[in-house]
Amino acid sequence: EEHLVESGGELVQPGGSLRLSCAASAFTFSSYWMNWVRQAPGKGLEWVANINPDGSGKYYVDSVKGRFTISRDNAKNSLYLQMNSLRVEDTAVYYCARDRGPWGQGTLVTVSP
């Protein structure tokens, strides 16, 4: 069964950094666009970033441009989100999602003094 598992979420102070990872299995990872989507507590879904299959194309929501970097390692079937200069408003569950495919279970990022 196609599967995504996120990791790396934790409590961090404002201004800090965090790297999220997403491990993919049971599908040809290198063939798909991949996404990060977040959901703040009690709020709706917000698309954060995506990356094309070979990693040469990356897109971001305006609120994270210049602070977050999406990347992938197709040899390791893994997706990453490097988050710098974190703000309180970045607090959310972060989901890894495949284009037209499965989502992971999410990892919680809490930004708080």
Add this chain to the structure above:
Amino acid sequence: DIQMTQSPSSLSASVGDRVTITCRASQSISGSLNWYQQKPGKAPKPMLYDTSNLQSGVPSRFSGSGSGTDYTLTISSLQPEDFATYYCQQTYRAPDTFGQGTKVEIK
């Protein structure tokens, strides 16, 4: 950015009812429209992609239609496990924006 507006924001329905949720884009998205179901405390579940294509394992009572700026998700006969929040998402142009969600509750 393309804005996605769902309606209604919430609805109450009974088991067996036909339910329709609409999603309107601020510009044409040429059918690049996905639907997701989310239950409390769970990750969103992909239901349909590219307007009308059912994801594997999704019951046939779910269907999608639309074109241009207007899209609909229809549940032909609401079942107890369908009570959830539904989101639309356009993937026509980045940022891939979501609608605000429609909560389907038990009447």
